[in-house]
């Protein structure tokens with residue numbers, strides 16, 4: 001297993017803590033093209049970990065393996081002490097409620113109102129809150145967290161791109177997950193709206209005390225939200241450390257990320 005260049009870890013990543021999410025030696029090839037070549041990751045409780053990689057580096061492949069949409073060739077993925085590849089469908093479904101996703105684009109259901117979009121995961125995973133019948137308080141709470149209670153009866157196409165992203169964040173939060181996975185949370189947004197989303201991510205992290213895995217190309221987003229970063233190069237975690245430490249690195253491959 002190839003070890004990452006550890007440029008400077010934050011105190012959170014101390015090995016005395018048990019990671020809430022751990023990826024070990026993940027490998028995935030397509031034909032003779034190795035995309036992930038022994039990728040490792042540990043996400044600790046309450047931490048904001050950013051993964052940066054150039055286009056085609058294998059970030060989406062990693063995310064798909066992580067959520068069980070793609071099988072890796074080898075390696076393990078452990079979420080809250082459970083190996084996801086060893087779980088049956090029902091247990092995997094249950095574990096998924098502990099992971100909130102905010103994918104590229106907002107991926108709201110266009111034919112549903114904001115309220116219905118937020119109710120959807122609640123109905124699907126009723127068991128999580130003891131078979132609740134009145135979803136309204138949870139919907140309102142999640143919308144309040146993102147400052148959009150007044151949009152509850154609107155359709156997604158009546159919202160701006162930034163508002164849609166915020167509603168998608170509310171939907172990711174509604175099941176009160178322990179982990180949030182952000183895949184390019186600021187892509188396609190103008191700089192001001194991006195800043196608003198980044199600020200919201202920080203606020204939500206504090207309120208819900210979630211652990212966040214943030215996949216981004218956006219250096220500004222990484223600077224503001226990350227406590228620790230992993231640079232994914234050639235299918236491995238090439239370098240790890242704080243934003244400041246990585247930015248100060250003299251390594252050419254690391255420097256290329258900050259140009």
Ligand SMILES: Nc1ncnc2c1ncn2[C@@H]1O[C@H](COP(=O)(O)OP(=O)(O)OP(=O)(O)O)[C@@H](O)[C@H]1O
Pocket residue numbers: 030035053054055056057058059060061062
């Ligand atoms: N199902 C697939 N079949 C064949 N090749 C694939 C498949 N999925 C991904 N790849 C290849 O794996 C490589 C990594 O793709 P991936 O989408 O993970 O990149 P990425 O880092 O997410 O890029 P971007 O930042 O542009 O989204 C690419 O070369 C892609 O063509």
